[in-house]
Amino acid sequence: MTESDFAFLRQLLLQRSGLALSPDKRYLAESRLGILCRRRGIADLAALVQSLRFGTDPALEHAVVEAMTTNETLFFRDHTPFELFRDVILPERLQTNAASRSLRIWCAAVSTGQEAYSIAMILDEMAPRLAGWKIQIVGTDISGEVLERARKGIYSQFEIQRGLPIQMLLKHFHQEGDKWRISERLRDMVELRQHNLLESSSHLGQFDVIFCRNVLIYFDVPTKAKVLDGMAPRLVPQGAMLLGAAETVIGISTLIVPDRQHRGIYRSQGSIHAQPAGLGLPLEPVRATAGLRY
Template structure:
């Protein structure tokens, strides 16, 4: 692959997906896109780039983006965010949303589904406290390939052994040979849709909780700021963000700030006069937008 071809691919990936590919990742592009070329019987990377340059083959562009997207995930990854969800966030929301009895959660980079299903399993185990509540979990990802796997909810023995407690495996999965499938009840709790974080998201409505973990690390600072600003618009007035362990909002946005009591938890910043910093709106449940169904 020539330097010009690599520069074209870097620009395309950044424009279409926000992925910031540094010069030292050339080997990664050659490896992953080389496999794509073999699968599609394309005669090498130069031929691939030549086919991409007119900008008319969107299916091929999407295939390149999917090939270059890292989809590493596992059940209850890093554990702490899920402990926060169960022990801090949910009790807070059960109190704050007692009148509406609604709860909306967005996993904004859901990959193959383990994060969303981990949250669903926690909610299922709290079912007696959620009787009469309308709870929605939306999972989105730029990759249609990983979303198909997430919808099927079928995982290998290796995948279910990574982070998933044996009690939950036996309670919420059905074994089929060397594969395990998430129960229909848990899968029904999660709606999965394609979404590029760089594109408008207002049609999804507002959320009480947004998980956006281990995706910002692949963006440059301007793209991180753009994504965080867009996600912040989807957060209810007293909603919370959960980011990855290696991610931070410092130097990216002043609209979202760390929760001083709980590491890894972020909230919309508030000024001393009760205004929401960066948005100029009163911090009051009265300004919380009307709950809208994801299907709407």
């Protein structure tokens, strides 16, 4: 791949998906897009870039973005965010939303669904306390291909072994050959939609909790700021956002700020100043029977 072609691809990916591909990632582009060329019967990478330069094939542009998107995920990834969700955020929302008895959660960049289904498992464990509540988990991703996998809820033995406690496996999955399918009950708890984080998310409504984990690391600073500032209005007052372990809002956004009492939780700027007494502290820990530490 020539320098010119690689520069064009980097700019295209940045504009279409926010992906900031560093100069040393040319090998990755050549590898992934080489596979795409073979699948679509395109002669080589030069021919692929030439077609992209014409700009007359949106489907090809989308295929390139999908090919270059990293979809690394696993069940209960990093543990701590799920413990914060279970032990701090949920008690807050149960108190705050007692009148409406509703709870909305957004998993941005949901990939093949493990994060959303991990949340569904936690909520299922506390079903008696949520009886009569309207629960909605919305998972979005730029890739239609991974969303289709998430909808099916079928995972390999390798994917199952990465982070899923055995109690959860036995309770929520059944084996189909050498694969495992998550229960229909949990699949029904998750609504999956295709969405580009660079575009307006106003149509999604507002959420009590936003998981936006391990996606900002692929963006440059201006794109991170655009995504975070676009998400800020999607949080209800005193709502909570959870980011990846290597991600932060500090020096990037003034609309989303760290929670003063709980490391790893972020709030909208307005919520920090308007937070009523008693919130922001764990009320009554909600413990999943299977636990997340193992």
